[in-house]
Amino acid sequence: MEQQANELIVATRAALTQASALAVQYSFSILGAIVLFVLGWFLSRLLHRWALRGLSHVRGIDMTLAHFFANILRYGMLVLVFVTVLGQFGVQTASIIAALGAAGLAIGLALQGTLQNIAAGIMLLVLRPFRVGEYIETPEVSGTIVEIGLFATEMRSLDGLYRLAPNSTLWNTPVTNYSRERTRRHDLQVGIGYDDDLDLAVRTMEELAVAEPRILAEPKPSVFIDSLGDSAVVVTLRYWVDTPDWWATTREMIKRVKLTFDARGISIPFPQVTYHNAQQPADLAAQ
Known part of the structure; x- marks a missing residue:
């Protein structure tokens, strides 16, 4: 014990x-x-x-x-x-x-798809093909950039709609940035009648380009005959403007060209087709 x-x-x-x-x-x-x-x-x-x-x-x-x-x-x-x-x-x-x-x-x-969006978001933030406030267009989506996130990019369309685009779709497709460059070109094409004064039309468009203060002096605006259409001679006014003024300037120039052409008697014909009735020989007509 x-x-x-x-x-x-x-x-x-x-x-x-x-x-x-x-x-x-x-x-x-x-x-x-x-x-x-x-x-x-x-x-x-x-x-x-x-x-x-x-x-x-x-x-x-x-x-x-x-x-x-x-x-x-x-x-x-x-x-x-x-x-x-x-x-x-x-x-x-x-x-x-x-x-x-x-x-x-x-x-x-x-999370392969999510990680792909993150990798694309990093590349978009590093290379900056577009920034907040710029308007872009791709084959699938277009709009003004609101926010660039790691997963997706928020956009606003021209008609005020909200759009959310995965970053991978924006990185793997061609992107057109309409706001990145400081200046932008516009080709205003107008068809005039074959019987109208061609020199008067060219001179009129040159005067309108000089009179518009938003059109840049350099590069200098130019007017040339673009093509001979089926029912009209196509005259082109090529000019450059600052990118923020592009939309307003192009709309205003279209209006001024139409009003000035009407005032100077230069016609802008509708598409038309002319038919010619061939005369039949007299001996065939007698039969």
Whole structure:
């Protein structure tokens, strides 16, 4: 009985000694993990702030893109801190990294279309084929850019409709930007009758181009005979204007050409077809 009591006391002492040793060991591990986590948290925030400040000073970098890259750096640092904290407790971090890699691959395959839009959004924000406020046209969609996001681009059509275009559709297709260049050309084509005074029509269009203040002097406006149509001689007035004035100027010039031609007796004929009835020989007509 006494021997059993001594064995129990010895076992208890050994268990307490082992527990105290484990407590000391894990207390240092827990304390180190807390210190690593706190330092990593503040370091990630500091890295995010530095990256955002540095990218904001880079010319051509959109703030949406700057926030995206800064967040990647921050959360990448937090993942590294998390793996390091687990290593403090003796966890095999190699298996965790492999599991994270496999999970990332699975997520990437599942979100392939979304990641494609993100990649296209990054390229659109870096290369800037269009900016907010510019009017663009693609084979599938057209409108004024309202916002360029990482996933999609918001647009407003000419008739006031809201449009949301995935970035991948805008990146993988030709884009015509009507607002990017400072100046823009317009060819005003007018058909006049074959019996009208051709020199008068050319001189009239030249005078109208000089009288319009929004038409640029350089490149100099030009008037030329474009083609001989089925029912009209096509005269073209080619001129350049500032891009913001293009729409209003072209509409006004069409109106002035029509009114001036009417006042000077220059006709703008409708498409017409002339039929000629050939005379039959007299001997055939007698029969």
